[in-house]
Amino acid sequence: MSDVATVTDSELVGPAVVHSDRRPSEWVMIIHQAWRMGRTKIGVGILVFIVLLAVFGPLLAPYSPTEFVAAPFSSPSAGIWLGSDYIGHDVLTRVLYGGRTVITLALAATVIGLGMGVTLGLITGYARRWIDESIMRILDAVLAFPQIVLALLFVSILGPRLWLIVIIVGLSHAPRIARVARAAALEVAQRDFVHAAEALGVARTKILFNEILPSITSPLLVEFGLRLTYSIGLIAALSFLGFGLQPPAADWGLMINENRMGIVVEPWPVLMPVLLIGILTIGSNLIADGLGRALIGIDRDTAGV
Amino acid sequence: MEATAAVGPATSVERDAVLTVNGLTIVLDPSGVNIDDEVSLAIRHGEVLGLVGESASGKTTTATSLLAHQRRGAKIAGGQIAIDGRDVLSLSPAQLREIRGGLISYVPQDSSASLNPALRIGTQLMEVLEAHGFGSSAADREARLAQMMAEVLLPSDKAFLRRYPHQLSGGQQQRVAIAMAFANRPKVIVLDEPTTALDVTTQAHVLDTIRDLTKSYGVAALYVTHDLAVVATLADRIAVMYAGRVIEIGTRDELFAAGRHPYTRKLLSSIPDITGERALRGIPGWAPRPGQRPSGCAFAPRCDWAVDRCGEQFPPDDGPTPLHRVRCWRWREVGAQAVAQDFFLRDRSAGLGESREATVIGVRTLTAFYQRKETLHDITTSLSERRCLSLVGESGSGKTTLARCIAGLHPHKILGDIEFRGTALPRDARQRPQATRQAIQYIFQSPYSSLNPRKTIAQILSQPLKVFFDLSRSEMEDRMEKALEQVALDSSLLNRYPDQLSGGERQRVAIARGLAAEPTVLICDEVTSWLDVSVQAAIIELLASLQRDMGLSMLFVTHNLALVRSISQEVAVMNDGRIVEYGQVDAVLGDPQSDYTKKLLSDTPTI
Numbered sequence: 001m002s003d004v005a006t007v008t009d010s011e012l013v014g015p016a017v018v019h020s021d022r023r024p025s026e027w028v029m030i031i032h033q034a035w036r037m038g039r040t041k042i043g044v045g046i047l048v049f050i051v052l053l054a055v056f057g058p059l060l061a062p063y064s065p066t067e068f069v070a071a072p073f074s075s076p077s078a079g080i081w082l083g084s085d086y087i088g089h090d091v092l093t094r095v096l097y098g099g100r101t102v103i104t105l106a107l108a109a110t111v112i113g114l115g116m117g118v119t120l121g122l123i124t125g126y127a128r129r130w131i132d133e134s135i136m137r138i139l140d141a142v143l144a145f146p147q148i149v150l151a152l153l154f155v156s157i158l159g160p161r162l163w164l165i166v167i168i169v170g171l172s173h174a175p176r177i178a179r180v181a182r183a184a185a186l187e188v189a190q191r192d193f194v195h196a197a198e199a200l201g202v203a204r205t206k207i208l209f210n211e212i213l214p215s216i217t218s219p220l221l222v223e224f225g226l227r228l229t230y231s232i233g234l235i236a237a238l239s240f241l242g243f244g245l246q247p248p249a250a251d252w253g254l255m256i257n258e259n260r261m262g263i264v265v266e267p268w269p270v271l272m273p274v275l276l277i278g279i280l281t282i283g284s285n286l287i288a289d290g291l292g293r294a295l296i297g298i299d300r301d302t303a304g305v
Numbered sequence: 306m307e308a309t310a311a312v313g314p315a316t317s318v319e320r321d322a323v324l325t326v327n328g329l330t331i332v333l334d335p336s337g338v339n340i341d342d343e344v345s346l347a348i349r350h351g352e353v354l355g356l357v358g359e360s361a362s363g364k365t366t367t368a369t370s371l372l373a374h375q376r377r378g379a380k381i382a383g384g385q386i387a388i389d390g391r392d393v394l395s396l397s398p399a400q401l402r403e404i405r406g407g408l409i410s411y412v413p414q415d416s417s418a419s420l421n422p423a424l425r426i427g428t429q430l431m432e433v434l435e436a437h438g439f440g441s442s443a444a445d446r447e448a449r450l451a452q453m454m455a456e457v458l459l460p461s462d463k464a465f466l467r468r469y470p471h472q473l474s475g476g477q478q479q480r481v482a483i484a485m486a487f488a489n490r491p492k493v494i495v496l497d498e499p500t501t502a503l504d505v506t507t508q509a510h511v512l513d514t515i516r517d518l519t520k521s522y523g524v525a526a527l528y529v530t531h532d533l534a535v536v537a538t539l540a541d542r543i544a545v546m547y548a549g550r551v552i553e554i555g556t557r558d559e560l561f562a563a564g565r566h567p568y569t570r571k572l573l574s575s576i577p578d579i580t581g582e583r584a585l586r587g588i589p590g591w592a593p594r595p596g597q598r599p600s601g602c603a604f605a606p607r608c609d610w611a612v613d614r615c616g617e618q619f620p621p622d623d624g625p626t627p628l629h630r631v632r633c634w635r636w637r638e639v640g641a642q643a644v645a646q647d648f649f650l651r652d653r654s655a656g657l658g659e660s661r662e663a664t665v666i667g668v669r670t671l672t673a674f675y676q677r678k679e680t681l682h683d684i685t686t687s688l689s690e691r692r693c694l695s696l697v698g699e700s701g702s703g704k705t706t707l708a709r710c711i712a713g714l715h716p717h718k719i720l721g722d723i724e725f726r727g728t729a730l731p732r733d734a735r736q737r738p739q740a741t742r743q744a745i746q747y748i749f750q751s752p753y754s755s756l757n758p759r760k761t762i763a764q765i766l767s768q769p770l771k772v773f774f775d776l777s778r779s780e781m782e783d784r785m786e787k788a789l790e791q792v793a794l795d796s797s798l799l800n801r802y803p804d805q806l807s808g809g810e811r812q813r814v815a816i817a818r819g820l821a822a823e824p825t826v827l828i829c830d831e832v833t834s835w836l837d838v839s840v841q842a843a844i845i846e847l848l849a850s851l852q853r854d855m856g857l858s859m860l861f862v863t864h865n866l867a868l869v870r871s872i873s874q875e876v877a878v879m880n881d882g883r884i885v886e887y888g889q890v891d892a893v894l895g896d897p898q899s900d901y902t903k904k905l906l907s908d909t910p911t912i
Contacts, residue, residue: 026759191754191755192749192750192751192754192755193754193755193756193757195714195747195749195755196747196749196755196815196818197768198714198734198735199712199713199714199734199742199746199747200742200768200769200772200773200822201734201735201737201739201742201772202768202772211757214757214759214760215757215758215759
């Protein structure tokens with residue numbers, strides 16, 4: 001495999017070496033490249049660990065998350081390994097229960113942001129002129145607001161609803177993703193296969209999604225990883241501020257808030273969710289970083305061809 | 306020549322050589338695949354050796370290895386390179402720095418990419434002199450700088466030297482690169498296709514400059530090119546490379562008049578002939594890439610002369626004289642056949658004479674803009690039924706703009722009329738009737754850009770079929786196979802992706818996509834400019850036969866005047882957004898009226 005890659009990567013222009021009928025597409029190759037990096041492996045390891053914890057945690061939890069098991073802020077002991085929180089719930093149980101929301105919401109928000117951003121980016125990158133100008137200026141205006149401020153604005157007006165958080169966080173990602181998609185689409189839209197489709201009279205939406213989109217998947221893959229990291233942080237922050245799940249539900253962000261006054265007495269109820277959110281973002285960031293590096297590497301290799 | 310000398314290394318060339326390359330073998334690093342296989346060359350003082358080969362023949366790899374440079378992933382596995390008695394491959398990095406630009410210098414293919422865009426050209430030229438400690442004082446170097454500029458026919462005043470590379474034309478940039486290469490009076494100079502990016506007129510001037518400088522400095526020059534016509538006027542001797550090996554080497558006259566290798570012969574017959582005496586003939590297939598090269602003689606699969614032995618064993622070094630060497634088992638038989646027999650005479654009766662056919666496409670007082678700038682001025686011309694009109698001109702002449710206007714692909718303002726069978730057409734292809742879009746098909750210049758790399762050939766070919774016809778799955782497959790058959794490709798390619806095909810195959814796919822729409826007009830925009838000469842000839846043959854057999858009207862856009870005779874009946878010569886001459890091909894090329902056409906004709910390299 002590596003031998004074949006070296007030959008195809010060469011600057012020599014001519015018939016390709018690989019004559020198999022099927023061939024991995026570029027983003028598969030990027031994932032493959034990225035996987036060879038230690039950072040990606042660590043990132044994936046972390047992500048898999050935390051996702052498994054969030055998904056299967058509740059099955060392992062010794063108590064119910066709303067069950068009072070000890071006096072508030074009890075230290076760890078037999079039976080309650082991480083002690084109890086501000087009203088006497090088992091910290092371990094709540095940690096095991098509390099990851100689901102942040103992970104699902106972050107993922108959903110990123111997917112929404114990607115969908116909106118890619119669509120806007122493709123349209124602006126292909127249409128240009130006044131459509132491009134007007135959409136991009138609006139997006140610039142949205143970009144001027146820090147994401148958290150934007151989210152707080154809407155949530156405080158419309159009330160703390162989970163679906164709202166997902167949409168707002170997604171929306172706040174869209175301009176950033178749109179910029180990346182637009183930059184990539186601008187370049188692809190100049191290529192002759194797009195002109196060829198235009199000359200045939202292929203519909204504009206088909207050109208966007210069938211001709212241009214497949215050629216810009218790689219930078220979008222990297223962007224997805226990066227935005228996921230931000231989503232996790234944002235959603236944890238919103239729920240820390242009390243706009244996410246409401247007590248007595250178990251949620252990492254909320255746990256930090258609930259227990260912060262007792263941090264000097266008993267650090268575990270705060271420390272555990274902080275630690276988990278922290279390594280979750282590190283994990284997804286390592287993956288995004290690995291993908292980004294792989295993307296640059298691959299771009300460089302095929303630049304001459 | 307020195308035919309009396311004993312066969313072996315001690316030929317006169319090798320005794321007097323400034324540069325000798327012996328058994329040079331270059332491999333790709335982890336895989337060990339050969340790029341260059343035992344390449345041996347020698348060049349004397351004041352001699353130009355043309356190194357000719359198609360893509361992937363290893364010619365550029367050979368050229369850069371003379372400076373002990375390998376591209377990433379390549380490594381020298383054996384052989385010697387000696388310049389003026391110094392073994393280049395055993396030098397330390399510091400010593401290499403000293404000889405590069407001093408003892409041996411390099412002129413790259415694309416000087417716009419090799420000159421530093423952030424430095425004034427005077428500064429860059431001075432750097433080269435200073436780096437090698439030329440002369441004893443700044444005044445010496447200043448004098449040398451002025452002398453160099455004069456030699457490459459550029460002004461040497463302060464204002465010019467203070468320019469940045471982007472403020473020069475392509476030809477001027479290449480001259481600066483040449484001046485830089487000759488600056489320190491090197492013994493050896495390597496020129497890597499330095500004129501491919503240039504227009505013919507500029508190319509002719511640059512070639513003249515190179516010829517004069519190599520003679521007057523007594524430099525041994527290696528001129529790498531894929532175009533035999535370019536070295537025909539320049540080189541003293543020519544080495545032909547194929548699949549990493551030198552398969553024939555000899556003087557220019559020996560090779561052109563009596564080439565002994567079948568590949569050399571084929572290569573000659575694929576050069577377009579501006580006089581129109583002989584037809585263009587391509588070489589079937591393509592040059593194999595490293596790692597795919599067949600055993601024995603790598604050319605055997607494409608060779609008419611091939612016998613069983615060719616596939617088994619690479620022929621030994623042999624030849625009619627010690628200086629004319631051939632690597633072919635049957636060189637005696639090939640040599641016995643006169644060169645002229647290879648040249649099929651062109652069927653000159655075909656389609657000549659005045660056209661009495663109806664006009665298919667009429668262009669009337671067309672003026673086109675690029676943003677605010679007027680790029681086409683008042684163009685009036687027409688294309689008749691079943692005829693081929695060539696649009697010829699240098700870069701910037703507006704020929705592609707005109708073709709794109711006709712195809713409805715010009716995104717800027719247009720004044721005047723474009724008519725299809727008497728009906729005026731809207732500017733934008735999208736606004737045109739479906740039937741017109743189907744009738745006019747456009748083939749793009751670069752098959753590397755015109756085929757979506759994420760789609761299979763089947764998906765690419767199905768696009769026009771889906772847009773224009775309502776077909777069942779099996780009908781669709783039949784049509785796709787038929788389209789591939791028309792361009793002489795196998796239907797097994799349907800599941801491949803474009804990057805699994807050669808450049809020539811890709812361009813055939815692009816043509817097949819055009820044909821699948823069942824057009825009546827085919828617009829070909831520089832369709833061969835990205836291809837090797839042998840592949841170019843094959844594509845021209847194909848287009849000519851398609852036009853003839855299917856009764857297509859064709860607009861053939863090209864910068865290569867030599868191609869015009871092989872394909873078209875009418876020609877329009879364009880310069881600066883205007884048609885400067887128009888008429889029957891034989892009339893225009895045989896007796897050009899405009900000065901511009903005359904100049905283009907005299908500057909076009911030919912053999």
